[in-house]
Amino acid sequence: MSTLSLTSAFSLLLKRDLVLAYRRRSELINPMLFFVLVTAMFPLGIGNDPKLIEAVGPGVVWVAALLASLLSLDSMFRSDFEDGSLEQFMLSAHPVSILVLAKILAHWLVTGLPLFIVAPLLAVLLNIPASAIPTLMLTLILGTPVLSLIGSVGVALTVGLRRGGVILSLLVLPLYVPVLIFGTDAVKTAIIGIPTTAQISILGAMLVGSLVLAPMATAASLRISLS
Amino acid sequence: MATFEAKSLACIRDDRMLFEGLDFTINPGQALVLEGRNGSGKTSLLRILCGIRLPEAGDLLWEGEDIFQLGPEFHEHIAYLGHKDGSKLDLTPLENLRIAKGLGKARQDIDLEEALEQVGLYGFEDVPTRNLSAGQQRRLAIARLLVTDAKLWILDEPFTSLDRKGIEHMERLFEGHLNKGGMAAMTTHHRIGFKDEIELVRINLSDR
Numbered sequence: 159m160s161t162l163s164l165t166s167a168f169s170l171l172l173k174r175d176l177v178l179a180y181r182r183r184s185e186l187i188n189p190m191l192f193f194v195l196v197t198a199m200f201p202l203g204i205g206n207d208p209k210l211i212e213a214v215g216p217g218v219v220w221v222a223a224l225l226a227s228l229l230s231l232d233s234m235f236r237s238d239f240e241d242g243s244l245e246q247f248m249l250s251a252h253p254v255s256i257l258v259l260a261k262i263l264a265h266w267l268v269t270g271l272p273l274f275i276v277a278p279l280l281a282v283l284l285n286i287p288a289s290a291i292p293t294l295m296l297t298l299i300l301g302t303p304v305l306s307l308i309g310s311v312g313v314a315l316t317v318g319l320r321r322g323g324v325i326l327s328l329l330v331l332p333l334y335v336p337v338l339i340f341g342t343d344a345v346k347t348a349i350i351g352i353p354t355t356a357q358i359s360i361l362g363a364m365l366v367g368s369l370v371l372a373p374m375a376t377a378a379s380l381r382i383s384l385s
Numbered sequence: 386m387a388t389f390e391a392k393s394l395a396c397i398r399d400d401r402m403l404f405e406g407l408d409f410t411i412n413p414g415q416a417l418v419l420e421g422r423n424g425s426g427k428t429s430l431l432r433i434l435c436g437i438r439l440p441e442a443g444d445l446l447w448e449g450e451d452i453f454q455l456g457p458e459f460h461e462h463i464a465y466l467g468h469k470d471g472s473k474l475d476l477t478p479l480e481n482l483r484i485a486k487g488l489g490k491a492r493q494d495i496d497l498e499e500a501l502e503q504v505g506l507y508g509f510e511d512v513p514t515r516n517l518s519a520g521q522q523r524r525l526a527i528a529r530l531l532v533t534d535a536k537l538w539i540l541d542e543p544f545t546s547l548d549r550k551g552i553e554h555m556e557r558l559f560e561g562h563l564n565k566g567g568m569a570a571m572t573t574h575h576r577i578g579f580k581d582e583i584e585l586v587r588i589n590l591s592d593r
Contacts, residue, residue: 163491170487174476181475242469249435250488251461251533257488385438 167252168260175264189230190272196222197280208285215284216294216345223273223298224334227305228327230269234261234310235317235380244317248384254377262310262373270302286349293348293358297341300361307365307372308333314379337364387448387462387536388412389434389568394443396429403429404590405442411537414584416559416569418577421590427572428468428541430590434570435465435539461490464535466543470526474515478506478525481514482532489533500531505554519546527555530562538562540571553578 179186200218201211238244238261247257277298281291312330316322344357388410395405403426411417419427432438434445436452436459445452452459472481482497501510504524506517514522523546530538538559544552556578559569563583571577579585 163487167487170484174473174480174484177480178473178475237473240469241473242467242471243473245437245465245467245469246471246485246488248437249460249463249465251457251490252488253457381437385432 164252164256167250168256171257171260172264175261176267179264179268185233186268189226189269190276192229193222193226193273194276194280196225198283201283212285212287212349215281215286216290216342216349218284219277219280219286219294219345220297220301220338220341223277223302224305224338226273227270227302227309228330228334230265231306231309231313231326231330232323234265234306234313236313239317239383244380245384248381254380255373258310258314258376258380259373262306262376265310266303266306270306273302274298286345289351290345290348293354294345296358297344297361300358300365301337301341304337304361304364304368305334307368308337310376311372311379314376314383316383317380318383337361340364387568389537389570390446390449391434392444392446394430394433394445395441396426396433396438397441398426398429407443407588409586409588411568411570411586412584413536413566413568414563415586416563416571416579416583417586417588419570419572419588419590421592425590427590431465431539431541431570431572432467435463436460437465461533462535463537463539464489464530464533465539465541466526466530467541468545470522471529472514472522472525474513476514477511478514478517478528479510481525482528485529486532489535492532492534495531497532500528501525503531503558504528505551520548520551523547524551524555527558531558536567538567538569538571540569540573542573543571544573544575 197218204210204214235244248254250257274295277294278291281294286294309330312326315329316326319325340357340360344354347354347357390410392408394407396403409417419430421427429438433440447455447459447462478501479497482500498510501507504527506521506524506528509517509521514525527543543555547555552575560579560583563569
């Protein structure tokens with residue numbers, strides 16, 4: 159297979175998933191709505207102490223982003239598994255890991271990117287100082303793709319199970335923890351005014367690492383789930 | 386010459402031996418027809434043939450090379466029609482076919498509308514697949530076979546939900562594929578009405 163047809167297969171699949179997401183856009187809103195609601199509820203629950211809200215702010219944004227991402231994971235392969243499309247992907251003339259990468263990218267574009275876009279608004283709500291907002295955005299744009307990539311392995315392993323939801327959370331959440339730690343720590347450090355290069359670099363390294371490894375692991379997991 | 390060869394295949398499912406020591410060869414122009422009771426392993430065998438499922442023992446050779454070694458290089462030669470159609474209900478037939486074509490090795494001498502016309506879906510290009518009847522959805526799945534350059538068609542009950550005329554029509558399509566030097570492996574509960582000159586390799590999994 160030539161590289162040209164591989165790239166066209168990649169973009170074809172990416173476009174397909176985006177069109178499908180657009181045609182079911184009511185489902186698409188869910189993760190973002192969850193993200194906004196959870197973060198908006200926190201100040202109401204904690205009370206109106208600005209210091210306290212500022213202290214928990216970065217953690218709240220990140221935990222909400224993480225749970226929103228977890229919530230949306232199941233939809234990554236579910237419908238393709240149920241209608242047989244997944245079998246067709248496995249039998250494609252192209253490497254499955256590349257096709258999987260297209261699906262993960264599409265999934266991140268519809269579930270991860272919206273979180274990134276509404277985040278500044280929520281940061282203001284949680285009293286995160288304006289000077290730290292760029293750092294928050296940076297951690298989210300580096301971190302949420304990692305969540306989608308790691309999550310894809312978990313979904314691929316559990317897609318064949320009838321009630322895989324709990325196992326999926328147990329499987330994926332521990333792997334999300336490093337992203338959460340470095341994500342919140344970067345924002346907290348930025349609030350104090352200390353450079354955050356170290357945390358950002360680690361998040362970047364996680365992104366590169368999972369970008370290389372996750373599609374292969376997901377392809378292998380899907381093969382196991384289907385056989 | 387492209388041939389597909391199985392050597393002493395075995396399949397175990399839920400601790401039950403479905404078959405073992407299964408040998409056969411499919412040559413160009415031939416069709417393998419699997420028969421057997423429900424649960425005798427027909428679908429499992431077809432899934433093994435396309436490489437989705439691993440056999441417990443035995444080898445599968447495409448032109449003498451192991452299909453699990455070949456991977457995608459083998460997959461460009463096959464088209465699989467399973468129990469599930471593999472079409473997206475939210476997409477139109479045309480969009481579904483475009484994806485099928487992109488995933489496989491695209492056939493150049495046929496365009497997507499032509500493929501739809503050949504399975505009797507002319508005029509339904511832009512209707513959401515969800516709105517098609519079960520038989521029409523099956524026809525769309527069959528159209529998928531036509532848009533790639535696959536030599537070996539692996540068909541699991543291809544005639545499900547089709548009306549009698551539709552079945553005859555699809556049989557002519559399959560014959561056309563075999564006459565061009567294609568191969569097929571299929572199961573069906575329907576009595577196959579291929580013309581006599583088509584060579585069938587029959588295997589009954591229940592008698593073994």
